[in-house]
Amino acid sequence: MDTDVYAVALNNTLNELRNICPDISTSFIFTKDGVVVAADEAATEATMNKTMGSLHGLQDTMASLGGLNTLLIDGAAGKLAISTVNDMYLATAAAKTADLHHIASVARVIVPTILKILDGLAPTPPDRAPSHQLIVDTLTGFFVGSTVEIDPQVLGQWAELLDRKEIGEVEIEAFSGEKTQCKAKEIGDEKIKGKGIIRIPEKACKALHVKKGELVKVRPAAD
């Protein structure tokens, strides 16, 4: 799922947490590498940067204690808790009267739950991509193998839709109903790129009973 969606959801969560617990003055989430993931409306950049700087300063100390679980600071006028949540840090500052341990515990339940729900809502890639109608161009020659050549744009669309790194094999169907499955690669010839052409080796054309200039339906082969 898009990281922006996580950020928006977590920002809202932190703002809601502050609405529910007015004792909270500010809260924000940052990674161990010092990247702010989410922050409520009260969090300032200076505060967040200084907090990350202090955590960096405590790194060796935390290592000798076995890594940081929670850092609680109790001052005469307020409190601060920094706790580890899903491999990130959640910093929460609150008024003196707040039960910060409780607030931090609640946040440590809510934040991972939100992240888990968001993961659950992530769209599942469809099993099959829609087919494209492409114009047949025949590949002839002694060194022509069995691989078809397809427009890179079409292959890219399928890869994105199916959440695959690349499309290595396609299913080709002629309008007569003949089908075959071939390995696929991008068209190398710049002159015919972007023209909706599929270059099919002669042998495969014969199997499909198609000729140059005819249309075929092409889609990525199932995994």
Added chain:
Amino acid sequence: MPSKDNSDDAITTLRDSLQAIRSKKGIIGYILKAADSASVDLNDPSKIVDYAVVSATTLEEGEKLAKVFGLGDLNKVVLEGARMKLLLLARGDHRISIFMDKTVDHEAVGKDLNLA
């Protein structure tokens, strides 16, 4: 000098309290630091320097964070790790760092010291 006597009495009381909690299960040791002196009692004396660094760094960063968030004067810092935790208490000129196993209730330790 009555004020020095009072201060000495306070230190003695604090040391007695620390000795009392020292025998409790899970307590790894403590460092009591005053303006011009320090007392250390740790299970593993070879780690005095390590623990002193942990204590000093935690105090330093705790004070910085207290300033950043406007928390006022530092009363207490709890640094909880995966294996153990540090309870750091600030009282006047005294800084008390108590190292303990993660499972020890640091709130109870603070209450036993009558400082938390």
